[in-house]
Amino acid sequence: MTESTHAPLLTVRGLTRRVGTRHLFDIAELVFRRATAVALTGVNGAGKSTLLRMIAGLEPAPGATVTWTEADGTPRTTPLTPLPQALRRQVAYMHQHPYLFRTSVRDNIAYGLRARGLPHDEINRRVGAALGWAGIVHVQDTAPDKLSGGEIQRVALARAKVLEPELLLLDEPTSSLDGHAREQVIALISELAAEGRCVVMVCHDRELINLPGVVRWKLGEGQLDTKHR
Structure with missing residues (x-):
């Protein structure tokens, strides 16, 4: 979980x-590296959630460009808005208060895979693995309104992970949790970065920020400090 010599996953300019x-922020270049966990910090109103949503393609980013490398090694640069089709499956965003459909936990996790038209057996395999990873097999047939806050967060993480994105953008993933539920979610986030993904999380949680290897970005006064200590 360190920022090292990994080739950039994405570069946004x-x-x-x-x-x-009000000039919320002006960021000349922002590099997202593989196998890296980033804590995005800053005061309320600095634009942290807005920044993540722009990267995820959920808010317009006029004038911004994104550069990445295709599977065949070809570099590509295009406008960030609309988010290029080639990147849509690589990026997943998790809201601070995740919305779950009024179906079972298993159906919630399978939703994105069904939308992609994956075979039934493949969906079952990946959903089963995600349920086990998140420790929520025991609630797989439960409706979301019967879940605890910690269980909801773990379902949301599993729903993102099952799509196998390379970049996960998490907005305050532990803000509504305490005790054991919070510790469980922190452990899952650490595992996601260890798998080689880039995980960027808006957070004020000191335990997350101080995890070994976590890179801290600080947004404030219109600028983003990506080497904050």
Whole structure:
């Protein structure tokens, strides 16, 4: 879980956002590296969630570009908005308060795979693995309104992981949790980065920020410090 010599997964340039007359941020270049966990910090209102949503293609990023390398080694650069089709399956975003469909936990996790048209056997295999990974096999047939806060967060993480994205963007993944539930979610986040993914999380959780190997980015006064200590 260290920022090292890994080739960049994505590089975004020219990322800016204004809110009325206020210049929220202006980021010339932002590099996302594989096998890295990043804690994105800053005061409330600095634009942390907005930044993640722009990267995820959920909010427009006019003028910004994204560069990545295709599977055959060919570099590509395109506008970030709309998020290029080639990247849509590589990026997953988890809201601070995840929305779960009014079906079972298993169906929630399988939803994205069904939307992609995967074979039934493959869906069952991947969903089963995700349930086991998140420690939620015992609630797989349960409706979301019967789950605890910690279980909801683990379902949301499993639903993101099952799609096998390379970049996970998590907005305050432990903000509503305490005790054992929080510890479980922190452990899962550590595992995601250890698998070689890039995990960027908006957070104020000191335990997450201080995990060994976590890189800290700090957003404030319109600028992003990616080497904050």
